[in-house]
Amino acid sequence: xxxxxxxxxxxxxxxxxxxxxxxxxxxxxxxxxxxxxxxxxxxxxxxxxxxxxxxxxxxxxxxxxxxxxxxxxxxxxxxxxxxxxxxxxxxxxxxxxxxxxxxxxxxxxx
Numbered sequence: 001x002x003x004x005x006x007x008x009x010x011x012x013x014x015x016x017x018x019x020x021x022x023x024x025x026x027x028x029x030x031x032x033x034x035x036x037x038x039x040x041x042x043x044x045x046x047x048x049x050x051x052x053x054x055x056x057x058x059x060x061x062x063x064x065x066x067x068x069x070x071x072x073x074x075x076x077x078x079x080x081x082x083x084x085x086x087x088x089x090x091x092x093x094x095x096x097x098x099x100x101x102x103x104x105x106x107x108x109x110x
Contacts, residue, residue, distance in 0.1 A: 022092060
């Protein structure tokens with residue numbers, strides 16, 4: 001997916017968002033801070049809170065998946081306590097494979 005400007009307020013969604021930047025870059029404002037999401041950055045955020053996305057001039061290619069469930073809050077808290085909510089991933093090809101597996105698995109579950 002390529003976009004130049006993205007604006008979204010996700011307040012009220014009872015999900016989490018796993019978000020991975022494949023190429024380009026963008027910015028995420030979340031919990032009163034702005035984060036640069038560059039190639040290889042993985043972010044996990046709680047969608048009940050306000051979020052704002054934007055790019056400058058560069059195209060931004062990313063993959064995302066929303067998830068929820070009984071264990072989602074616990075997983076998010078565990079990652080947050082370990083400062084693992086924003087990560088730099090060294091193997092982008094493996095991340096792409098994981099997103100493709102999630103997409104395939106999600107289609108089977110419906």
